[in-house]
Amino acid sequence: MKGTYLGEFEELVLLTVAVLYDEAYGVAVKEEIEKQTERSVSIGAVHAAMVRLEEKGFLESRFGEATAERGGKRKKLYTVTTAGQKALKEALDVRQRLWNKIPDMVFNLKLG
């Protein structure tokens, strides 16, 4: 379904938002992804993904407190919506089904 399709990076952002639970805002998400994936992520890309996810209805946001290191600007805190949960679950299911369909011998040789 177009419009609600979840891209790889979007899935990553969505998951991270879920992981961070109540503290999910731009910089935190960027840092968490960098920590987990060990790849450098631009804040611009994170923002773009979150805006898209919000448009799709997978995320919702509210403003948090303002701090000095943010130049007096409020944080925008994101939480995953039920639709977001469903999308994540679906993505996981697709993966799970595909994993299950892989014949045993395929990876056994290499992993074993």
Added chain:
Amino acid sequence: MKAEMPPRRALQFLHWFCAEDFVEEIEGDITELYNQRVVRMRAWKARGHFWLDVWRHFRPWAFKKRKTTTQNIRFDMLKNYMGVAWRHIQKKKLYAGINAFGLSIALAFSVLVALFISDELNFDKVHSKANRLFLLYETRYDYRQAEEEASLLGSRNSKFATQNAFLPAILGPTLKEEFPEVKKFTRITDAGGLAEVDGVVLVQEQVFGVDADFFSMFDVEVIEGNPAEWLKHPSDLILTQSTVEKYFPGGGAMGKTMRLQLGNESHEFIVKGIVADAPSNQSLEYEMIMTVERYPWFGQNKDSWTNFSFPNFVLLDEQADSYAFREKLTAFCEERFAKNIEWMRGEQQVGEEVAVMELDAMPLSDIHLNKGLWFYRVSEPKNIYILGALCVFILLIANINYISLALTSASGRRFEVGVRKVMGAERQQLVVQFGVEALMMAFISMVLALGLATYFLPYFNEFTEKSLVLDGPTLAQMFAWALAFSVLVGLMAGIYPALVLSGFAPLRMLRQKAPRLNLVWLKPLVVLQFAISGLLIVSSLVMYRQMQLVLQADLGFNDDQVLVVPLHSGWSEEGNRLVEQCKVALSGDARIAYVSGTSISFSKGWSQYGYKVNEVEKHAFVYRVDPDYLNLLDIQLLQGRSFDASRPSEVRSIIVNEALVKDMGWEDPLSERLDWQNDSVGYEVIGVTKDYHFQSLTKETKPMFLTISNEAGYMTTLLVKIKGNEIPQALEAVETAWKKLAPDKPFNYSFLDDDVASQYASYERWSRMMGIATVFAIVIACLGIFGLSGINALNRTKEIGIRKVLGANSWRLIYLLNKEYVLLATLAFVLAMPLSWWLMRDWLADFTYSISLGWELFVGALLVAVLVSTISVSYHAIRAVRSNPVEALKNE
């Protein structure tokens, strides 16, 4: 913790583009990141990262959104503007046509000129080593000539210098040996050769004699063969693709043999390679390439320092300082050419302190536009300036036009503008509307212009003797330029009316009282237009009259119906024999008046001898002729007689011209002898001819004499005078005789009057070019005046109405409306006159026999301009005068 301030400008930028919904979040996040970084890294780096972060948000998703409704309105309005513009164009087809036509002619002309100029400036740049390739040349100073000129011009310091690239053959090898920076050299000789295949002689070919390094110095595209192996053997021959197609149409040219006649020798060659045809925009036009050793005069001159007939090119090392190299040539020249220099100093009777000869090297790319240099295919840089100036002039006129016409048509639209304003149009919108209209016009003109340019390109090529092409990439480039230019013109032409019209209060516009357009500032532009047209009119009149003078001048001989046939016999007795044989063969033919021969035909070169008379050096042009020469050309004898073939002593006699008699100061020329061979016996003068123009009219008639002695050379050209009207039949008779007498030689002929006229071909071409440009300029300028007088008549509708009601007569009114333009035209002319006089005097200086720049020329040109402007203005004047005054006055 005290927060650091991130770069202010970056934040400003963010706030400028970023939508309200995101800006706080983004600013907060990137500021936080900045504050983390500023602890870890240097401030400037952190600031850089901050900028980068801002830049990473400069994406469409974050942009401020326009309200979708406004966007649609804008688009709809644009559609409306275009529609209205189109309707307007259709309503005023005449104005629109004039506008588009004028601008497209000017643009088309500019496209062609741009092509020409870029071709001239890129001449010889095809060679990748062009900046390291140098042509050696000498400069010689002739102080005697300088003195002559100085006394003529009344100035003291005139230096008479000639530059010449034909130098000794030994120069190249010597330079390579002695100068480490000279990596390679090649001599380039151009021997006209006759090609033979299967024993049949075919036409003349351009055979280049070069050194083996030629192919690694110049970029020559190899089609077949290995250039490293070429010219190792004297019989190696390299052909261009088109010569291959000519001589070996079936292909398989490689390894075939081919005989070439070079001078008096004939050699067998083997085709060792095929190269692409020489590109048209470079100095070297080769058709066949052989080793320079096969050049007929190479053997006897290859070690000589006194034979000057070989152009030498050197390739300098990449690191070499070309200026240092050129400096060093001065000392080299003093040493190697010591003998020549000493001799020249003696000849000119000047001391050691003055330079009589200098050796220098010229970069390949400088050669083409160096008209003074004696080398192949040098061209006149003046042409670039003339064309460029013409182009600028015409563009200027067309632009002024465009603006004034845009104003004319705009002034009639005040109702439309008024209604738009009442309906709430903003000023900015009106400017956009007029801008869109102007751009539409400009765009139409541009498309037309490119079409015109493509269509006229072949004619333009003929004019300029170039082979310019308007291919895909060039066309795209021109399209881009023309588009940019059209936008500029369109905006220039569109914005002013837009600003003026949109500035009026709507109520004033909707009332019948028309606000006047104040066009004072257009007047200087009109004067400029007229001045340019005046300049062009005068120039083309002068050029036309001069060409008439040159082409119809009494040359002192009759060049009608004279056939000129090159003998292709080199410099040998064979030529003389052929002339004799032809004379016998054609003697019975009633269609042939005379047969004769000459060592040098008109416009095909010259030969000059120097001799000493009482220790004074004198020069004379010498022609080896045949006894019938004077009769054939109808040259008038003032004294004495023509040559008489039956007298054996006749080989020691000469016929001189008046100029020579004057030069020698002879009282009774027929009793004199001219010792031109410096053998103290001299040649008996048997006749004196009236001066005739044996050279171009750009030159003064110099001392000259005719002789039938072989000492002055051999026949190279057969001349046949045809009697009566049966020219084709006579031509056939000559050809039949020729085929019988010289079956191994091609029969290619020309007519003498064409040859003579060809000396002025380039002048004639430029005069025609000027004529066409003038017509363009006048037409475009007239269109402008036409439009402008239209505004004028419109603005004065009421005045004219009142005048008519009060009983003014029509002539008076027409005079009233015309007066201003006639005055403007006259003023412009007065301004243009000194400049055109100065320019034309310069142009005429090339001709020794020229028309005088009389006042009648200028008056004539002024009359043309006034007449033309009166005609354009009168259309509106007559219309205004004939309209019913009630129409003009009823709305008040």
